[in-house]
Amino acid sequence: MPLNILSVLVENKPGVLFRVTNLFRSRNFNIESITVGLTEQQDISRMTIATKTDYRTLDQLIKQLRKLIDVIEVNILDLSKTVFREIALVKIKADNPTSRMEISHFSSIFRANILDISKDSMTVEITGTPDKINAFGNLVSNYGIIQM
Missing domain, CATH: 3.30.70.1150 (ACT-like. Chain A, domain 2)
Known part of the structure; x- marks a missing residue:
């Protein structure tokens, strides 16, 4: 399965990381790597999540992420235009x-x-x-x- 990188903007509140990772766990998706940090806005954090899944499953995962109350925005990063370190x-x-x-x-x-x-x-x-x-x-x- 291909590696997909998601950029997820979330509200910077306690428990948000748990809710996002719990969504992955409950749907039996593996997180290859995850990084979380503040954005230029102190009340918003960016989660960069790497996961291996097919496009159909990824689309379903994105729809479910967008339903979470603290999630502001979800984007798939284009690997050809992304520096991955x-x-x-x-x-x-x-x-x-x-x-x-x-x-x-x-x-x-x-x-x-x-x-x-x-x-x-x-x-x-x-x-x-x-x-x-x-x-x-x-x-x-x-x-x-x-x-x-």
Whole structure:
């Protein structure tokens, strides 16, 4: 099924996120990713929701979202005109200088930021497409991913 990105403008009130995600749950739709943030208007938030579904089911989902009382507007984003980025924090086992040096090198290649170095681990922040993040995860998995 194709990936669809929805932009949902909602009233910035407690419980709205629950009601929107509960609609997905009750209809047995999976949310691939979700981001919520304030818009230029303090009383309105934007939810960006990624879901994999066919067009007919997506149309039904949009109609149901529009019926929710706190939903102001729902739009499907055109993937060809959308910049789609994710962020991941990856805590990697790095208990010796060689591992830390190699992980630093890989982080540099992927333009990731090293946020923390301890005696036995490193925490790296990587931003990009899901494919880029997965490629980085696969590369550093040999060292042992503690948390991602």
